[in-house]
Amino acid sequence: MERLITTLLATTVIAAASLSAAVAEEKSKIFFLLPNETTIRFESRDAPFFIDAMKQKAPNVEVVVQNAQGDPAKQQSQVEDAIAQGAKVILLTSADANLAAGELAAAEKAGVPVVLYDHDAVGGKADAHVVFDSLAVGREQGKRAAELINAMSKSPVKVARVKGNQGEYGTTQYEAGQNEFLQPLIDSGKVQVVCEQYTQNWDPVLAQSFAEDCLTKNGGDVDVFVGMNDGTTGGSVAALISQGFKPGDKLVTGGQDATVEALRYVAQGWQDNSVLKDLKVQANYAADVVASIVDGKGVPKDLVNGKVNNTFMDVPAVFLPVSNITKDNLGDVVKAGVWTWAEICKGIETSEVCKQNM
Template sequence: MTRLTKILTNSSAAVALTVAGFTAAPALADGEQVFFMLPNSTTIRFERRDAPLFVAAMEERMPGATVTVQNGEGDPVRQQRLVEDAIAQGADLIVYTSSDANLSAGALRAAEEAGVPVLLYEHDAIGGLAEAHVLFNARAVGQAQGQRAAELIEAMPEGTIRIARVKGNQGEYGTTQYELGQNEYLDPLIASGRVEIVCEDFTPNWDPVQAQAFAEDCLTRTGGEVDMFLGMNDGTTGGSVAALISQGYAPGEIVVTGGQDATIEALQFIAQGWQDNTVFKDLRVMAEAAADMAVAILNGEDLPAEWMNGEVDNDYMMVPAAFLPVNNVTLDNISDVVEAGIYTWAEVCQGAEDSQLCQDNL
């Protein structure tokens, strides 16, 4: 039994989890049938936190509903089959985090033809009908990452700072917005000659292993002449950290910044000195928003005005959107995550017990 299966089975909601194949869930209970489609297992937040939080939020609001959680495992063809299977099982709503935004039109079309509404969750999905989109403000994430990188660069010695950019999955709304936000701060530094981009590439499926391979290759090609790795989430920054560890660097010898998601691994890297920041997105807030929106859609009601504050263009329509706030976390305010009840100091400080931060808080 997987860790997520244990989490979900322990919930009082009726939950089914498909971890292999796309066929499916056991016989579903009476009541509304909601299928939550996860994108992959490489971005660990989705199975570890998003799914159980959404299940709990739905149980609170609509206890008679069944939430079935399934994972596309980074394969848009598999994910479309999961959507088609959900429709065949009588889905009333599909909460959809695309495995590949650029290849999601088929899944959206299948739902539209079957008359099953779709609520987009975090990732965008291009080329099809959706009732709404709940996501963290991706441009603000990129701006926070870029601003932090600029602050770190300003504190570095005079001369050209050599940066390797480890981007996200190519073509996604989030990746595009993170890059635009980062560029607001990087472009002037590049134009002035203060910054040189020595390596840059996208990370297929946000895979940390791919990010590590890129970082190792960059270190080899530049002879280690890299001052900063700038990522877009904790998977890409974690890949950079893994590359530095594998090649014998010490914590802080090369700056790693541009984290996002506040995973426990990223927070531990921050406490240990390997990573500079992570953008904290309170997934409890996202679960609340998504559940409120899901219930409104299922009940045929207007989308909840308290959440709706924008639109996302998915090349098919302007999708009504709930943009959620973000918080950049460094060593100076890592306590924000602990105070939010996400992790304990004992968890954050694993491997960094002797640091001043952890001695002050353990």
């Protein structure tokens, strides 16, 4: 009898230990939902940076990355799937901010916190928004465009404005920031806007098509293309290349994200600038917010320095700083550890900037 009792106790202890080990091994799941593959930074930079940051700040957490591939309906399904899998937090970069209310409603109903990353999401509850100061980005773009335009002797300077996704908080703020510098030039007659259009889902192919149509409509007489991110400026560059122009024939400005492709255009003279948003910094701040929520401490109050109204509420915002990158200070990107000269100069080693720095 004693031997039987001893055996039963031993079995119970082993079973309990095994159960405890299984529970210990089971990690909390965080879902990082990306918007598309056309804005390449999210797959190639943001997601890896966030995963690395979470390993440091919350090693007991598993990060699941999924991409909506530009389809808001697919992202809605991904949100619902994340909830079904027991997501502790959803880090959301909306595929279409204007169609994200259903995603936010599903998460709120399930009691799953949502942290917005870069893109806004309209019409529902979100716990925080980690984003570079969008108005500051627009101001940097507008200031640079105004400098370039004022340096031109002709008047009026014919400008095409290639805007972002209509209705998004970011697009609205970029436009407002740009207008602080461009509107006075428009009012004075120094600038004539010959074409302008929003770019659905920030699609570079649509931006290129618009730029090509604008060039054709105006017989090639367009002096400056002002975009809102490296996708829209890249579309303008592609249009110029397709119609036989050379670097410097037209000005392309208004870049944003400092993608390696855009920086190559800057090095070659196709594109004038890109607003640097240090994505490693953004990913780290997002990890700080997410790790704090997972730990039951909520959004860190010391990180919140603003708000973003998404028509449903004022979402607590973690605004991050930005800076403008041109050919003259291209090395700042390298110093910041965002890209190396080897990465920037891949395939364009003979450009003057690269010959000086390789």
